[in-house]
Amino acid sequence: MIEGVREKVRELSEEIVSLCRDLVRINTVNPYSGDPEPGGELEGQRFLEPILRDLGAETRTFQPPEGIYSKMGVLGPEDRVFKDRPNLVGVWDFGEGPTLVINGHMDTVAVSGMTVPPFSAEVRDGKIWGRGTSDCKGGLTVGLMAVRAVLESGIKLRGRIVYESVVDEESNGSGAGTLACIYEGYKGDEAIVVDGNDLAITTGCGGCLTADLEVEGREAHSASGLGVSAIEKALVVKRGIDAFSEERRKEHPDAVVNLGIFRSGVHPAVVPGRAYLSLNIVYKVEEAEEAEKKGFGWGGRPIMRKFEELVRRAEAEDPWLAEHPSSITWVKDLLPYRTDPEEPLVRGLADAFGEVLGREPVVREIPAWGDAAYLARLGGMPTVMFGPGKGDKCHAPDEYVEIEDLLTATEVLAVYIARRLST
Incomplete structure (x- = not known):
């Protein structure tokens, strides 16, 4: 069963790279980034939604409501505008069983001052170059393609998968998109945020x-x-x-x-x-x-x-x-958060990592903040961050993601999903 899922990821390797490149080519710079020509998240969500539907997901788009921070009891920036900045959620329902939330953000920081073409998605030296490759379009690619590999492997599944492509994580955004998902009732038994770096399993943040x-x-x-x-x-x-x-x-x-x-x-x-x-x-x-x-x-x-x-x-x-x-x-x-490293989510993802790479993963906490904190603290879910990003290249003028890490993260996540949700 698991070998079939891994083989499917390998079959999809060119499409994994292609999807990441397609996302990077779309300007989804956060409107509050200070960039002179921010694209906003809308076109990125419009690109992803038909892909989710073609894979059998029930999709929904919705903007964070006015006053989302106060509604959720969080101190956040005032007067944030979310017009034409929708979240995209896709849900696969396989019947009774656990619900797994996969979350990543569509917005990026500014592209001013970049030393590589920000939207070229050039492939060079085993890397994809451009804004968002590491933070977090590589992660969005990993989450979606891991789900696709599991679906196309033919194994019978139970429970639900909730895939969230959210807005306004960057540029003082304070996680409005993820807060809106929680506010709208999208919760699960556990969550994996694909805005992770260096293939580490991150169990908490400052x-x-x-x-x-x-x-x-x-x-x-x-x-x-x-x-x-x-x-x-x-x-x-x-x-x-x-x-x-x-x-x-x-x-x-x-x-x-x-x-x-x-x-x-x-x-x-x-x-x-x-x-x-x-x-x-x-x-x-x-x-x-x-x-x-x-x-x-x-x-x-x-x-x-x-x-x-x-x-x-x-x-x-x-x-x-x-x-x-x-x-x-x-x-x-x-808000900071911490998930117990002994949680079944952490151990299960570590086991999937070991199966794919033949070694133990790095399990750590980080000082930098991420949306995972809200899923854990306000959504009440054991939550980790795991993804292909390069920690020292997020927001960098020469941002890139390693193609090998992109494929490896997809395989690890697909193995975990298959084990967690198979009947």
């Missing part, structure tokens, strides 16, 4: 807070002597950020604080009147657990409080900022 700060100065001609430089005052605020970062580094060395944007000024002859800073704060599962025990709920609220305390302490030492403190806006709190 949380991530994003804060935006605006610092007020007084704009004036530089020769007037009347201005108060927002840049200089922002540097005072940054001392508070640095104090917070140093405290975090001592307590949690792997929990990164990254000041990613520092913007101010319009002209050398004008004293800048405003400065804008934006940063990410990574935090660990253990911190969310501790927050929950203390009544803050699962997430990063105590970290937010500490950040504000140290920034205000730095501002209090400056007469201008004592009267004109910065505004701090918390944009998002992406």
Whole structure:
């Protein structure tokens, strides 16, 4: 039975590569990426839907509803627009039995500054090159083609497969597409997120807070002597950020604080009147657990409080900022998660990996966040991330996926599906 599934994957190898390349050729850059010509996810979903239908899936498209973050009790970016940005879900129902959710995202980050043609899907040196190859169109390909291989192998199945191609994972998207799937009732007994890297089985991820700060100065001609430089005052605020970062580094060395944007000024002859800073704060599962025990709920609220305390302490030492403190806006709190490595899902996927590759897989947690956290925490499903992406090439200017990894991940996932859902 299993050998037939593996042989089917090998038969489909050229079509696996072709599907990935077809997806990469479609511009599905997230509209909030900052790219001058984002394509959005719609055309990618339109391309995939007939393929799902041809394989016998019942398909549905739907946009995340307005206010999806608040509806799901999650802190996420406000005023996100989802018009013409549908999720695509395909369901195969084989009768009584377990439900397996396979989830991946259609949107990509921006293509500006890439050193390879972003939509060429060029095949060279055993790799497919272009935006989304590793994050996450290679994964979407793996999920779909693994299902196809199992279906075409002829084995009798039970339960259900739910295939989700979701929107708005990237670019501060905060997982709106996956949240909408959970909100619409798409849940299962377990979930595999194909937005995985390096063929590792990822059983957890860190949380991530994003804060935006605006610092007020007084704009004036530089020769007037009347201005108060927002840049200089922002540097005072940054001392508070640095104090917070140093405290975090001592307590949690792997929990990164990254000041990613520092913007101010319009002209050398004008004293800048405003400065804008934006940063990410990574935090660990253990911190969310501790927050929950203390009544803050699962997430990063105590970290937010500490950040504000140290920034205000730095501002209090400056007469201008004592009267004109910065505004701090918390944009998002992406929840961390952890699945027990002894869960049958993890052990079963590891067994499938061993059968295909003849060795034990890497089983790990990662600091970076992914949609898997919502499936686990809010969907109540044991969840792992597993896919063909190259961890150091996601979002990179020379993004690619190894064809061998693409085929291997498809074979591993197909073996797992066959074992899990066969009668």
